[in-house]
Amino acid sequence: xxxxxxxxxxxxxxxxxxxxxxxxxxxxxxxxxxxxxxxxxxxxxxxxxxxxxxxxxxxxxxxxxxxxxxxxxxxxxxxxxxxxxxxxxxxxxxxxxxxxxxxxxxxxxxxxxxxxxxxxxxxxxxxxxxxxxxxxxxx
Amino acid sequence: xxxxxxxxxxxxxxxxxxxxxxxxxxxxxxxxxxxxxxxxxxxxxxxxxxxxxxxxxxxxxxxxxxxxxxxxxxxxxxxxxxxxxxxxxxxxxxxxxxxxxxxxxxxxxxxxxxxxxxxxxxxxxxxxxxxxxxxxxxx
DNA sequence: TTTAATTTTGTACTAATTACAATTTTAAAA
DNA sequence: TTTTAAAATTGTAATTAGTACAAAATTAAA
Ligand SMILES: [Mn+2]
Ligand SMILES: [Mn+2]
Ligand SMILES: [Zn+2]
Ligand SMILES: [Zn+2]
Numbered sequence: 001x002x003x004x005x006x007x008x009x010x011x012x013x014x015x016x017x018x019x020x021x022x023x024x025x026x027x028x029x030x031x032x033x034x035x036x037x038x039x040x041x042x043x044x045x046x047x048x049x050x051x052x053x054x055x056x057x058x059x060x061x062x063x064x065x066x067x068x069x070x071x072x073x074x075x076x077x078x079x080x081x082x083x084x085x086x087x088x089x090x091x092x093x094x095x096x097x098x099x100x101x102x103x104x105x106x107x108x109x110x111x112x113x114x115x116x117x118x119x120x121x122x123x124x125x126x127x128x129x130x131x132x133x134x135x136x137x138x139x
Numbered sequence: 140x141x142x143x144x145x146x147x148x149x150x151x152x153x154x155x156x157x158x159x160x161x162x163x164x165x166x167x168x169x170x171x172x173x174x175x176x177x178x179x180x181x182x183x184x185x186x187x188x189x190x191x192x193x194x195x196x197x198x199x200x201x202x203x204x205x206x207x208x209x210x211x212x213x214x215x216x217x218x219x220x221x222x223x224x225x226x227x228x229x230x231x232x233x234x235x236x237x238x239x240x241x242x243x244x245x246x247x248x249x250x251x252x253x254x255x256x257x258x259x260x261x262x263x264x265x266x267x268x269x270x271x272x273x274x275x276x277x278x
Numbered sequence: 279t280t281t282a283a284t285t286t287t288g289t290a291c292t293a294a295t296t297a298c299a300a301t302t303t304t305a306a307a308a
Numbered sequence: 309t310t311t312t313a314a315a316a317t318t319g320t321a322a323t324t325a326g327t328a329c330a331a332a333a334t335t336a337a338a
Contacts, residue, residue, distance in 0.1 A: 016304085018316065037294080052318040057295070073212040077326075078294065089247070091256050102253055108228070108245045108263060115241060116270035117230050124247060124263045131255035155335085157285065176325080191287040196326070216295075217325065285334070292327070302317070308310085 001029045013066040023048060024059045028069065028083040034090075034099045036078045074099065074125050087122070093130035100130065140168045152205040162187060163198045167208065167222040173229075173238045175217045213238060213264050226261070232269035239269065 006025055010017045023044055027035065035043075037056050045051045060081055063069040072080040074092050080099070087109055091100040109122050129137070145164055149156045162183055166174065174182075180195045199220055202208040211219040213231050219238070226248055230239040248261050268276070 016315075018303085020317075050318075054296085054319075055317055058316080071215065073215065076210070076212065076218060079215060091253060091258070093256065094259075100254070100256065104247075104253060106245055106247045108243075108247060108265075111265070114230060114243060114265065115239070116273075117232065117239065117265075117267055118269075118273055119230070119265045119267040120233075121266035122263075123266070124261075126247075126250070126253060126256075126258045127260035127262070128256055128258040130257075134255075134257055155284075157334085159286075189287075193288075193327085194286055197286080279338100281336100281338075283334105283336085285332105287330100287332070289330095290328085292325105294323100294325085296323070297321085299320095300318085302315105304315075305312100306314090307312075 009068075013068065015062065015066060020044075020048065020051065020055050021059050021062075024056065025063070025068070028081075032083070034072055034074075034080040034082050036075075036080050038078070040081075070121070072099075072125075073123070089124035089126070091126045091128065091130070093133055094127055095129055095133040098130060102126070148207075152207065154201065154205060159183075159187065159190065159194050160198050160201075163195065164202070164207070167220075171222070173211055173213075173219040173221050175214075175219050177217070179220075209260075211238075211264075212262070228263035228265070230265045230267065230269070232272055233266055234268055234272040237269060241265070 003022075006022055006029075007017050010021070010025075015021060024040060027040055027043060033039075037053065037060060040060075041051065041053050041056045044056070060069065064071055064081075067084060069081045070084050072082050072090065074080060074090060086103065088101050088103045089106070089109070091102050092098070093100075106124070108124065111119050111122065113119060142161075145161055145168075146156050149160070149164075154160060163179060166179055166182060170182075176192070176195050176199060179199075180190065180192050183195070184190045199208060203210060203220075206223060208220045209223050211221050211229065213219060213229060225242065227240045227242045228245070228248075230241050231237070232239075245263070247263065250258050250261065252258055
């Protein structure tokens with residue numbers, strides 16, 4: 001995703017493209033991970049020494065409101081964030097703590113209504129032992 | 140669930156039935172909700188004035204280890220707890236904040252393995268506007 | 279009754295997040 | 309270009325959920 005594309009996307013969403021905002025957004029494009037606020041801050045502050053952690057919080061909240069990102073509640077002590085692209089679910093390994101994207105479809109993900117309630121977001125995560133950790137244990 | 144049944148269950152699970160532990164457990168049986176640590180503490184401290192919040196934390200951690208309770212990560216700022224009975228998913232209304240149990244089955248809930256990873260827990264929650272809040276909005 | 283193990287309690291601490299006012303930046307108006 | 313107002317960023321302080329830990333209390337075995 002090029003700079004122009006980002007600026008175009010921001011314009012569509014009504015987001016003013018400050019340097020900090022663009023850098024936070026680029027973090028998600030360049031690192032397809034599920035970072036915490038702290039991870040983003042620690043990474044960007046190297047490039048933007050004046051960066052404030054508050055700006056990172058503000059920016060992430062804005063991006064979530066504008067549906068560019070979603071919050072992932074999968075850790076007990078901190079919120080992680082995910083770039084919204086294709087719908088997917090998550091798998092967290094309780095051994096190595098890694099979080100994997102799982103592109104497996106399920107009736108729940110398409111569900112727009114349940115028991116009379118209007119459904120707007122779907123959050124699914126699985127916990128267990130990942131492929132790699134299973135192999136390590138066998139050895 | 141009677142006192143004897145609780146004591147029997149605790150014995151099976153290897154939990155010593157201290158007064159505090161039994162009271163915390165009874166909270167879940169008598170209130171089929173999804174309480175936070177603070178809600179449990181505030182409720183029980185009326186009956187047990189010497190109760191420490193640390194005991195509530197310790198007890199809930201123990202109950203989770205022993206698979207009597209599960210942690211629900213659905214709020215950004217606090218963990219909620221759920222009595223483990225029938226498998227179910229949750230719906231949270233973003234208007235009134237209420238959390239509903241949804242007993243709707245889905246292939247994901249039965250999934251024991253995905254992409255080579257061994258699945259041990261399934262967590263599914265939906266966000267939206269609940270039936271009641273939809274009605275209020277229409278008026 | 280002694281003793282050791284377990285549980286509970288209270289306090290201090292940590293760390294994520296929020297509140298908020300001051301400063302800086304941006305962009306429009308004059 | 310200069311003035312002005314709005315928006316964004318920053319830094320600090322406050323809040324709050326959760327944890328660490330040692331002392332006190334309880335329990336149960338020796
Ligand atoms: Mn993801
Ligand atoms: Mn439930
Ligand atoms: Zn792993
Ligand atoms: Zn509602």
